[in-house]
Amino acid sequence: MEIDYSNIKVIGFDADDTLWVNETYFREAEAEFAKLLSKYETPNKIDQELFKMEIDNLGLYGYGVKAFTLSMVESALELSNYQVSANVIESILSIGKDMLNKPVELLDGVEEVLENLSQKYRLILATKGDLLDQERKLEKSGLTKYFHHIEVLSDKKEPNYSKLLNHLDISPSEFLMVGNSLKSDVLPLVNIKANAIHVPFHTTWAHEEVSEEEKNGKSYKTINSLKKLLTILK
Incomplete structure (x- = not known):
């Protein structure tokens, strides 16, 4: 089934292993x-x-x-x-x-994608982790200018995302999350009737792995490069 993204107003991006190496x-x-x-x-x-x-x-x-x-x-x-x-x-x-103290190594096509999408959509960064460390990496990345809002979440579960959408004053159908983790960036969004696109990274922390049963019947798209967003979100 083809997924319709025509209602999207806000796109959320995960940070670690979606925008840069972590x-x-x-x-x-x-x-x-x-x-x-x-x-x-x-x-x-x-x-x-x-x-x-x-x-x-x-x-x-x-x-x-x-x-x-x-x-x-x-x-x-x-x-x-x-x-x-x-x-x-x-x-x-x-x-x-x-x-x-590691340098921030951007993944392929990140700045091109953010620059293009920021002209049409409101972009936010929705990540979890240590606040000081994530702020440091974002500053080093040079990507701050593309984001309307920065949210460092204590966790990425359905209640966290629902609270975020309420704060942004948008409905789930108007939100798209893009990230490398099915557990944190995709399935919670699908479960609250929002949209999600999975961009796998070659290495995944064991805690972020999900079973086939958890993925079964869930509606989301998987792409192998962030650049493919530009063809999906025309």
Whole structure:
């Protein structure tokens, strides 16, 4: 079934791994972390325990590099039975700081797409994570001028999006969300009768993965490049 986007007035864009590279840096950091803890456990076990720690801490720390760094520190303590050295803890903190200082690498076609669509639609940035870090990345990206509104959400679930649409004073049918995560950027929107377009990134955090059952019967479009928005939203 062809999806009609003629009623769209506002387009929301996810930030990490939709506009710029992000998850790749987390995978690199996890590999560094596993090396630091290699005397205590296997890389696979270290990855598993770190992921469990991140999920356990989500309600307290939220998302982003700082939360990830705290989870690495906690995992190091537990995996080492509290024998890990101060030098290793310092190295873990350095991993986190290096992540926060990464350059912002825009994905292919991002500025071209935003420049074109901003002439016809109201664009907003709707992302989750640490406020300070996301503001820093947006400033470094040079994309601020294209967005009418910036929203850093504590999470991306149906109530979060409904509250956002109420704030924007638009109906769900007038809103389109574009992002790389089915769990965060697509399915919640479809569930509240808004529109969504999925632009997959080559790496996905395990927490963002969804089952075939969750996707079944949901109406959304998947494209392999952000540039294809320009042909869909003529």
